[in-house]
Amino acid sequence: MNRSLSRAIVPIALLLPALWLPGCGGKDEAVITVGVAGPMTGDQSKMGQDFRNGVELAVEEWNGRGGVLGKKIRIDVNDDQHDPKQAVAVANKMVNKGVVGVIGHFNSSCSIPASDIYAKAGVPMITPASTNPKLTEKGHPTVFRVCGRDDQQGKVAADFVANVLKSKRVAVLHDKTEYGQGLADEFRKSLGTRAEVTAYEAVIQGDKDFKAVLTKVKRADPDLLYFGGVYPEAGLLVRQARELGITAPLFSGDGTIDTKFIEIAGPAAEGTYLTFSPDPEKVPTAKLFLDAYRRKYGPHGPYSIYAYDAANILLAAIRDAGTTDGRAVSKKIRDSSFRGALGEIAFDPKGDVRTAPYVVWITRGGKFEEIASKPAP
Amino acid sequence: MLVQQIINGLTLGSVYALIALGYTMVYGIIKLINFAHGEIYMIGAYAGIVSMGLLTLLGVPPSLLPVSILVSFLAAGVVSAAYGVTVERLAYRPLRQAPRLSPLISAVGVSIFLQNFVMLSQGAGDLVFPITFPLEGISFLGARITTLQIFILAASVLLMAALTMFINRTRMGTAMRATSQDRVMAGLVGINVDRVIAVTFAIGSLLAAVAGVLVGVYYGLVNFSIGYVAGLKAFTAAVLGGIGSVPGAMLGGVLLGLLEALGAAYISSEYKDAFAFLVLIAVLIFRPQGLMGSADGSGEKV
16 A cells, blocks of 8 residues: 555656646746736725736737747736735735736836836836826836826816816815825926915825815815825715715816726716826727727726736837847837827836826716817916 | 814714624623624625615615615624624634633634635625715704714614613623623523623624614725724724723714814824824723723623
8 A cells, every 4th residue: 555655656746847847937938927916806906907807808819829939928917905015025926936027006106116126127017007207207227107197197187177177276185195195296286376275185095984084175165176096085085075065076086087986976976077098989099909808808997908008018029129038128118119009109218108198087977088178278 | 163073973983882882792791802893893784785785676666765774784783693693602602711812813813714705705896885875964053964974873872772771671681791790600590601692792793783784874885894994993992981891882982983083173184093092092091991991890891
């Protein structure tokens, strides 16, 4: 019994290394791995799932055409739980696994610390959604973003508030995160003296009760509420503002553009303004992507298309560079221009996109829609 | 503004108080801090959302709002009480003769288990309550109180009054008080101590479930992690009022809610939570037994 058992175990034990070797994905293997990172669980998990779907779709298309550099592409999805500490942990994990590049993260507070890890290892990072200016101001040559920046976004919002809404008394709120406070501050800076900021308050991300802050805001008697933050708080904030009898409209950023915002806020969501990029449904180059996405996953999320383009840019740069060496690929990304679903994308020396066309959206009839008319200069 | 902040604080505080009662009653009887209590509250909120969803699906018209709320209270109460009693039976009763630290660790384990259980079975995202209350309210003294806030305050006061009556006027209440004074002696005079403990868990869980549904309707959304912060705040409220004391938990909850609202309004909204805990530390330094706890640890605890 003992002998026969050991006779069976030895060949299995010998086989084991052969079994796991193909899975470990070193650079000489027939598979290359693209990392995806974002909040895959928790209250912002919708955004992380949108990322994953966008990248998955792009990778499937590439694999259907035979992969890149003769290798198949695999994706490695990582959950940063919108927690900066967790983001650094998954960044280290992916770098150790030898990913050829990372699409992520979602939150600026995660992207900024994680970018240091990728830069040190020379792994290209393209974020589809982190808009805080600090990310590309650090001067890492391997960091890129396909979305805009909060200073651009804050300016578009401030111009609209001053020129179109003609608000005079603005209350500014933020969620104390890199993204939220950053955006709120950029908005305030751009607004300058064109309107008076009558209240400047913070809320805590993950909190549910904002009535105390809002009561304070109400006394400042604003004709507009500006909120730098993400949709769960934005939804609760506008709902509780209406309960307290604050009638001023809410103006928020791209972090709020999610249908969950409307679900949470209910009727209070009506008339909320947002800054975001133009509706992909109106971009002619996006049609193929949108159709493919709809067939596979259903309605697209606000950042699905950005994740899709980011993955395509990374893979095209690998193809053109003829290598998976991160620094060579990064140089290629910086020097080329790409035709993506969003249109022409080219990067400036910092790694930001050259054109970031933010427009103002409004919530109307339970849906987000782009406001057609451009604000007068 | 002061009146408005007091209304905000009272609403929040009465919910804290409902959850704190569960902590304090269990502590009064078996000297255990039931760290899984926050999760029982979260499960109550989920049970409420699911039953409301079912009612909407069955075609109960929105005009029957009071009926569907009542039904979801009952459903949430039953589900949470079942969870509470089961947790006690499986995780605490086998450890009753063990050192006091063992059930405490067991409680932390149950809390982690329940949180992950709900996350895996119900999904990690936010669930939105299917009904919405009208947003308008009554204005007085320059403040606004919504129908929902009135409802939360009324429900909490009613439940607390009922609990006080139950503890002081019924046979079971008398048995609970006796068990809290001396468990061994209570057993010797013929009280079924295990049953008393089970009933205590059931009542505590029921109150937490009601709080869960109230909060769910109030904020409109629920996720698997809401039990953590709510449990922490309610535990703080129980300690503030004097853990083991029922009136103490009520006072502690309301006080904590008021402190948070007023702290956010007059000091800093960024340090809202820190402010509440600072007051707790101050109370514990000058009155370690809490506001209404008895100094020598003896006397009626329930």
